[in-house]
Amino acid sequence: MIDCTTAVTQLWDFVERELDAGDKANIEEHLAFCRRCCGEVEFVEELRSFLKDAARPGLPLDAEQRLGQFITDLEESGP
């Protein structure tokens, strides 16, 4: 039976389904009796969605103008 420390280091991979069958079974076995690690898994899920759903930084108008000009200059410089 694996301990919490071992389980915790593999939880992200577990959630992302990147563990091989043996490691996956070990984690499932551990989660069946360890409430704390169940909490850890839930938090990994929450943190994953939090990162995935974070808003995309916008392009500020002044940066857009400068970069647009940069593109124009590149094109005018020729190949």
Add this chain to the structure above:
Amino acid sequence: MDTTGTVDSATFGQVAREQLPWLYSLARRLASDHAEDVVQDCLMRAYKAFPTLRDHQAAPAWFRRILVNCANDYHRSRMSGADETSLDDTSESTLFRRILDEDPLPYSDSLHLDFLHSFDDEDVWKVLDRLDPKFRIPLVLVHMEGFTTATVARMLGAPLNTVLSWLHRGRKRFETEMWNYAEEHDLLRQAQEVRS
């Protein structure tokens, strides 16, 4: 540029301008305050290589790949000789436990979610900015941009195992820095005041 007439004939400028918002937002996540420099470098390289881009449908992926390389090179040139590791990556503590043990929101029945929600978008970029680029870049690409670890390994020209180890340590650092940032900026007390 195209002699067969089978490929659309969009110019570099058209394609690049279309990609600009995306490129900038990715650069901001990868290189924070230096986003504009990184985008410029990317545009320059893309301009030179543009004749090799045959299928303009592939432009988004093509530009992003160049941008990631530029961000990586940018950091590499500035961080050479930087300290490899100083924080305790091997510590057993997790952010989950820390929140649980220190119970920063005593009246919350969804402690961990409330902790996450006390961060707004600006806060998240600032936390990312605290990470060593070596850790930040894979973290952003995999967990925010949705690339697979294999793709990221190819983009960075690093072995998959190395990328996995950066990711692992990066997540840990990110958790640590989230906690530090929340403490330094009093996010938790503010969250509590909003609740009461």
